Amino acid sequence: MLKMQKVGKIYMQKIVLQDLNLEVENGRIFGLIGAVGEGKTTLCRMIAGLIPIDEGEIYIDEKPLSRHPEIVRKKLGYVPRQFGRYRDMTCEEYLEYFGRLYGRNDDITEKKLEELLEMAKLASRSREQVDQQRPEVKKKLSLIRCLLTDPDVLVLDDFLVGLDVRERKELNTLLLQIRDMDKAILISSPGTSFLTGEEDCLGILQRGNIVVQGTLEEITEQVNRSNPLELVIAENCAKAVEVLKAEKTITRISMDGNKIFAGFEGTQEDQVRILRCLMKEGVPVISFQRGKSDLESVFWKLTE
Known part of the structure; x- marks a missing residue:
């Protein structure tokens, strides 16, 4: 050893x-x-x-x-x-x-x-x-x-x-x-x-x-906790942004067409709650996930 x-x-x-x-x-x-x-x-x-x-x-x-x-x-x-x-x-x-x-x-x-x-x-x-x-x-x-x-x-x-x-x-x-x-x-x-x-x-x-x-899994998971939420919305993006802005765990929001990127400082339970709020408000969510990093992106993020 x-x-x-x-x-x-x-x-x-x-x-x-x-x-x-x-x-x-x-x-x-x-x-x-x-x-x-x-x-x-x-x-x-x-x-x-x-x-x-x-x-x-x-x-x-x-x-x-x-x-x-x-x-x-x-x-x-x-x-x-x-x-x-x-x-x-x-x-x-x-x-x-x-x-x-x-x-x-x-x-x-x-x-x-x-x-x-x-x-x-x-x-x-x-x-x-x-x-x-x-x-x-x-x-x-x-x-x-x-x-x-x-x-x-x-x-x-x-x-x-x-x-x-x-x-x-x-x-x-x-x-x-x-x-x-x-x-x-x-x-x-x-x-x-x-x-x-x-x-x-x-x-x-x-x-x-x-x-x-x-381990590789532990490091990427640790870094992924600081990655943004990535949403793809079928329609009514304005309503989705309104719901997200009301959330204290959301730090910033950017959009690219029907894709929404939201800075996030919360737990998995917070993610579940946000998704439920979007669905309750009638926002058609195609995908909802935390951004993922591979080892190379983790390396550059930690050493930049």
């Missing part, structure tokens, strides 16, 4: 991260979304122990990074945004090389490598040169390289940047497989171009803190 409590970072008297709290359980993916410059890479590097924490603490499996850096790092797999260059190495040699770096070469059997390559659908590429591979394949190799040490936590910085829709979908499939191996995965992204399971969480990083977090 990955846990952060009141984590802060200051660069040249500028607050990059402040009072940040976050928890990623084993068997879960946490998608950290934030615009460029909001501190995602800084946070990932802090978790990996590459830069110091100025405030708060980071825990992996309940062990604080500041007190047990070597123990914690053995439980962590970190993938930076840049892959690096590995001239004259085949994919298999790349993995064996990192096995030696991790001091686990004796434990990394040929069978284990075959299993990992098969899981990532790279078995046919094991003898091919690393530098000749597409970005998607290099990302897969980075993931496999991390799995050589069987870490409990994976931290992936801007992992899906620069990939097309098909490549992202394939990598997400692999990530879900790894998640189901009881791994806690933190993946950062400058936008909304990644998928998670129903139980996985998202968080939007802005001005050094996570302004909203939860």
Whole structure:
């Protein structure tokens, strides 16, 4: 499990991260979304122990990074945004090389490598040169390289940047497989171009803190509460506007033909009451609903 409590970072008297709290359980993916410059890479590097924490603490499996850096790092797999260059190495040699770096070469059997390559659908590429591979394949190799040490936590910085829709979908499939191996995965992204399971969480990083977090359904529901009512009226729009203006929960009204948009600050019970009032006054309502947002519109609304 990955846990952060009141984590802060200051660069040249500028607050990059402040009072940040976050928890990623084993068997879960946490998608950290934030615009460029909001501190995602800084946070990932802090978790990996590459830069110091100025405030708060980071825990992996309940062990604080500041007190047990070597123990914690053995439980962590970190993938930076840049892959690096590995001239004259085949994919298999790349993995064996990192096995030696991790001091686990004796434990990394040929069978284990075959299993990992098969899981990532790279078995046919094991003898091919690393530098000749597409970005998607290099990302897969980075993931496999991390799995050589069987870490409990994976931290992936801007992992899906620069990939097309098909490549992202394939990598997400692999990530879900790894998640189901009881791994806690933190993946950062400058936008909304990644998928998670129903139980996985998202968080939007802005001005050094996570302004909203939860499952995709929870976040969109939270934002949708501030969306306007959208009505389509068959006729008598003037009467509909009159009814809406009498409602204290309606803040503003705009029209586009037979469509009415009403700012709304009320509950579901208030929506039911308003609809009944419209029908009682003889207003023929074709549709009546709260405006909906997808993840991308939620992201822009929260970061504008």
